Amino acid sequence: MSAYARKQSAKRWLDCALVNHAPRSRYRMYYWNLVNDIRSKSSLLAIPSGASPTDFTQLRTVICAIAKLTQHRKHWTNMPEFWSPKELGYRRQFRSLLRHLFERYPVPDFLANDWLEPCQSDWSRQLYLHMAQGFSIRQFSPRSAIPISPQTARWIMQVPPHLEPYPGIRWAQICGLGGTRELANCLAKNSILDYETSDEPFWESVLRFLIRNMPLCLDEVQEIVNFVNEQKFEAGEYAWGHGGGTSPLQPELTLKGRTLRSLRRHMANWRQDILKKRPELAKKSFDWPRSEFAPxxxxxxxxxxxxxxxxxxxxxxxxxxxxxxxxxxxxxxxxxxxxxxxxxxxxxxxxxxxxxxxxxxxxxxxxxxxxxxxxxxxxxxxxxxxxxxxxxxxxxxxxx
Structure with missing residues (x-):
């Protein structure tokens, strides 16, 4: 296929994609007007040089996001024809477009970038629009189960842009409690705390415990979080092995009154500690047949x-x-x-x-x-x- 034929094929794909994503409602006119303004003022909808239709993941992402923008037309504070982008790169240009259309007041980038996610939740979109109107995250309803204190709210604008909404709020919570950015990065990205939990007050006590005992190796921080989660919330079968049952091994586990030294000791000897409370676990026995290999x-x-x-x-x-x-x-x-x-x-x-x-x-x-x-x-x-x-x-x- 010649370069001209590839270019025509890519153009047909782009035109079809724009038609397929056009809202079938009263927003349709705003959608096409926005598409025309974007095409005339930026490279957001430009076809990559030498690309084939299978290379258009980025374009498909942008088109889906444009459709979502027009569905929130009533929140626009400026019309797209007055948009004048100066940035390069599709993420920066899209961020500039968002800022122009919606933001009366600054919104953290981690919420803005979520518009480009194919599985963006309605909750995060509404939170973005809420803050773009100048309202505090603490005034937003429905609120996240992650508690948003005044200290957490003060850190929201500093959340790293690559984080998704829930990990971003967790990051702000940890910094608001006095944790370091390194600790916040570790727990917001690489632990079960990257989302809302079923017992946020308990996990806040765990965070306070970790912050109080810093500096700790980040590997140990993750071990503590995983251990506490397994013992208090996971089925015993998962932590103990066969015979542990479907209920958690230590549902009453708490870190209140514990020292780091006592927790480390318990993590090293937890099986013996549990057997003292639940001796019936020692009575569980399993065996299996020999393999084909000889001793x-x-x-x-x-x-x-x-x-x-x-x-x-x-x-x-x-x-x-x-x-x-x-x-x-x-x-x-x-x-x-x-x-x-x-x-x-x-x-x-x-x-x-x-x-x-x-x-x-x-x-x-x-x-x-x-x-x-x-x-x-x-x-x-x-x-x-x-x-x-x-x-x-x-x-x-x-x-x-």
Whole structure:
């Protein structure tokens, strides 16, 4: 296809897209007037050079947004024919158009940018229009479940433009409570707090706890938030494993009166702490059939090496406690037979000593994990024995 033919094809696609998105209502005339003004004054609806119809995601986004703009014609404060853009780039030009049409007063960019999202909610659009008229976010109804204090409202204009509406309000809330921008970025983008929760007063207490104990590593911040959410709100089956039930393990969990040190201790020993309150969980037991692979007994001088499969949740729990890693979390995979867990031990005298825990994928016949104590790398001796066993059983090593 020649360059001229491609250009004509792209033009036909654009014309069809504009027709298909035109409002079928009294706003239709305003839509076409706005399209004509945009075409004459900016590159928002310009066809990219050398583009094919499959490359028009950006154009489709802009056209959908233009249709939404005309559906809110009654909120326009200026007519599009008086718009005079000076910016380059479709996002900056569209932001300039929004500012011209709607904003009597400044609105934060994170709300304005949401107009370009295909799944923009009516709530965020109405909030934008509310603030464009000069009203405070605290006067908006229906309000977000995230509490908007005067301090939160003061941070709204400083929310990073790339955030979506709910994460943006969470960001302002954290900064309003005294948190750093780094903490706000972390929790607003990479945690379950990127949206409204079912218990905002509780989560505000968690935020105050984190802010009070800063500086903390951001990885630990996320671990604390995930741990609290799992224990207080998620089904016990998710956190504990099979037998945990559908109710949360610690629905009464609170951080009031806790120190960071006591919380860290509880996060490290939460299974033992819960068993003291709910001893019936220890009575839950699951086992599963052996896999097709044979165990190993291998003599090397005065040392006897043992490799055998762990076939119950109790065996996984003991292995995890002794080796200080999370192998117990694989109970579900073992029950479904998508994973097979093995223990490598050495005996020179007395009781065999645990050296390595292995995960085998029964379908692909691969050893996908081999970890020593505290998830350390296996010793050279352990690796040699593991290779011997893998070769005998026709297994592939991928991580040793």
């Amino acid at each position: 190993l007994v291998h003599h090397d001088g005065d040392a006897k090496w043992l490799i055998f499969e762990l076939l119950s949740d109790r065996a996984l729990k003991l292995e995890g406690n002794a080796m200080n890693h999370c192998v117990y979390d694989y109970v579900g995979e073992c029950l479904e037979r998508t994973s097979s867990i093995w223990s490598v031990r050495i005996q020179r005298s007395g009781t065999p000593k645990r050296m390595v825990t292995i995960e085998v994928d029964p379908k692909t016949r691969k050893i996908v994990q081999a970890r020593g104590k505290c998830n350390s790398t296996p010793t050279l001796e352990s690796k040699q024995v593991l290779r011997f066993w893998a070769e005998r059983e026709g297994l592939t090593l991928t991580s040793v």
